[in-house]
Amino acid sequence: MKNRIFTAGLVGYILLSSLLVYYFPQSVLAFLAFEASLLLIYYAPVSRAVKLSLAAATLVVVLPLIGTINGYYLEIAIQVGIFVALALGLNIVVGFAGLLNLGYVAFYAIGAYLWAIFGSSQANEFISGGYFPLSQAWFFVFLLLSIAAGALTGALLGLPVLRLRGDYLAIVTLGFAEVVRALVNNLDKPINLTNGPRGITPIERPPLFFQPLLEGLGVAVDPAALYPLYFYFIVLLLLLAIILVTRRLEDSPVGRAWKAIRGDEIAAVAMGIPVVRMKLLAFAVGASFASAVGVLFAAKQVFINPESFTFMESIGVLAMVILGGMGSIPGAILGATAVTILNLQLLKGLSLWLNALRQSGLVLTLPLIGSLDLSRIPSQFEPAKYERMIFGLILILMMIFRPRGILPPQKRERRFDPSTSLRTGKLTTGGDRGEN
């Protein structure tokens, strides 16, 4: 009964907020209200099946529809998806295994440049024959390749440095990321591999292989309108895969080994856990996620240059993980979403609002201050200019009031249930929860 009431309430809220977005397509508030519906679904006391179907309906049907009204919202959704994927990958390294990696963006760059070089005419600079850019279908091959490339570079970096601990590891990873950035910045001579600071463009996008199908159905295809939707669904699929893999790793001997290493390395070794191998695995898995997302990023942006892979990006993703709650999958998702929306929408929205106030030319009469000419508010007050400061403040407040993050890892409800047969496809300890 309670289940039904809350379900009805959630459906009502989703519909209402979607209508708001429909009628006020430019309103940031309306879209924020819509985005909040996902958070409500997560927290509402309804059954898992209801949560899953509502979340699926919102993400697969409602959000793309909203995206056709205001294309910018799809762009935001894609950006959020990219950062969520990055945060989930870093959460494995920092959150699960407790290895402070300050150079995570390097793996993102490796994936992005992998596709950028071969998915554009750039590779012709050092491979003769004019084979490049590769055809669009290769995008998917490179998506898979990048997973291997990321895992390999992650493991290669890990091999020499994983014997270091804490601060030392952090410094080495930071240095590694700077080396990668310096390399892509300078490898335009003697052989032009990366085109240096000028960046690479145009990069091929994934193929519209369903175009004939749509045309057959009588739908007019406008690639410009279709690509955002297309990327949105690719991000969604990639994200689903990442969440699935992360969850399965978490609920397994590997996930337990990571947490044990984070908790007490000496005890973990004494229990027979091959610590170096497990750390390498964490590094490799995290790196492979970032690298795959990098391929997607390059294809979406069509243009990349070293500026996209600075140290601040690594710190940003790390902050998302810390904000959300280290070692928690829902936390990483929420942290990345909140920070991205804060940057892309809230602060920009506030700046626009301030601008509008300025241009309105209103003169307010306030007690104590006297009259205030709104048109004289200096442009330095725009919140978008304080992005990092506001962000830093939020982090400081979080560390004071909620040091374990917004959604810290929950104690697992894992009572052993002897009635579950040992050989069925179910864990007797009730792991394998649904996706949220």
Add this chain to the structure above:
Amino acid sequence: MALLEVQGLTKKFGGLVALQSVDLAIEDGMIAALIGPNGAGKTTFFNTLTGHYRPDRGEIRFKNRSLRGVTPDRITHAGICRTFQNIRLFGEMSVLENVLVGMHARIGVGLADIIGRSRRFYARENQAAKRAMELLALVGLEGREEEWASSLAYGDQRRLEVARALASKPELLLLDEPTAGMNPSEAEGMMALIEKLIGVHVRSVLLIEHNMRVVMGISHRVSVLDYGEKIAEGTPDEVRRDARVIEAYLGLGKQADHA
């Protein structure tokens, strides 16, 4: 053939000789105790045995195989597992998960099984959980599997450490002060548990202990360390009467002899 044979084990930290040519043999089915005053080198002996420290000299043979240069995790695989004097549980994991970590080496599922959730994954994981529950029941922690390890009372944490060590299926179990901080009845329970393990869950036990009631009550053989040297060895009764042991413990020096 002894299960464990240690010969001439020497470990130095700079100028300090922590272990000086220690010999020790543990037979199958034996509860052996290692005693000695604080700082005698007992825990160093454990750390060297389990590969955390590299010995400067000497030989450790387990089941007639040398453990020279074997890493700690491989030593656990080989069949030696330990508990810690200052409890080292994984506080942010549940009681059950702590025991499951101890089984890490024995579960035997690969990455493909984990990500693909194969039949083998479920079979092995469920088997592991079942065995973990049995071990928790054995040490008297049934019904507590969901609690966080850090929330357990001190004595329960010690028992959980034993269960976690047993999870790795050791043949030789090393217990570092298993009854420290326990009241007499809890210590009795631990003694009964240790005796129950022999021949069923482990082949032999080597324990470090300060509680003489425990040492004298359950051990078949007692070795005494003092300043890194083994000064006596024998049955509890022999050791109790040994002049050098009494001297080491009570600090009876030459003046006492003259008196």
